[in-house]
Every structure is written in structure tokens, then in C-alpha cells.
Amino acid sequence: MHTELIRTARLDLLPLRVDHAGEMSAVLADPALHTFIGGTPLTVEELRARYERLVTGSPDPAVSWLNWVLRRHADETLIGTVQATVTGKHEAEIAWIVGTPWQGQGLASEAARGLVTWLVRHYVRTVTAHIHPAHTASAAVATAAGLLPTDERHDGETVWRLSLSD
DSSP, rough: OOOOEEEEEEEEEEEGGGGGGGHHHTTTTTGGGGGGTTTTOOOOHHHHHHHHHHHOOOTTTTEEEEEEEEEEETTTOEEEEEEEEEEOOOOOOOEEOGGGGGTTTSSHHHHHHHHHHHHHHOOOOOOEEEEEOOHHHHHHHHTTTOOEEEEEEEETTTEEEEOOOO
């Protein structure tokens, strides 16, 4: 499975390129973005190296790493990312992040819905996300994308899931 452009009402989800690292390092520079996910903001060089690994793809042929940057239509600005790790079992684990200046506008929800819709069109039947129990904003995004919380935990996070029958 390969990434392709996904369009929503206000966003283009662009397949990740290494040269996005420069602009994205500024988007992801707020330490507050790491409150629930851990780590610290990456430098341009660190982010470029990470993007090089991501665009090269998973070393496991049964796993696809799919990554997009979010570009707002209104001003062509990059504002965040969405990603999906897809296995040969028609399962995807998704994640998203939107830079602090663009939060609270429904853009993460819009991007996550667009991603889930695209994945389902490409025969993914189970979509999961791991969300810190106190991260109410991400829980709202997951809900908007059709995922529901489960009783499962992974590394202290709640597993959210959307399961479709064939």
C-alpha cells in the first residue's frame, strides 16, 4: 500500500517527503505537543533523518508505513501530520499531530476522518489508535474518526478501535 494525496474540505494530506522536515520542524517545535506522547521536539536534522527512515518504508514487507503532512488550503501552510501503520491483516494503527497554533479548529478531526475514509477504501477493516487516558483532545479526534475506546491498554494508553465487517 502506498500513500497518495487525500483531500478534505480544508486540508490536503500530502505524502510525506524528506524536504518537508524544514517546515515541519517549526510546526512541531512546541514542547507542549509532547506532553502525552513523550520526547522532545526534533531539530531539522533529526526530523530529516526520521523522515528519511519513514519514506524508505518498513523493513517488514508485510507492514506499510504511510505518512502524510497536513497542508491547509487557506494559506498552503503545513500544520501537522497523520500516519498509519498497515499490516497484511487489513489492520491499521493511526496517529495524528497538529501544531499548537492550529489546534481547536477541528483540523485534526478532519484529517483523521479523511485518513480513516481512505484506509477503509483501501480494504483496511480494523483501525486502532493509542491515546493517553487524560488526552481529551485526542479522544475527541478518535471519536470524530469513528473509533471507540476499548478496555485494552498498551503502554498506559487506551486502545481505541473501529472494526468493520467485510
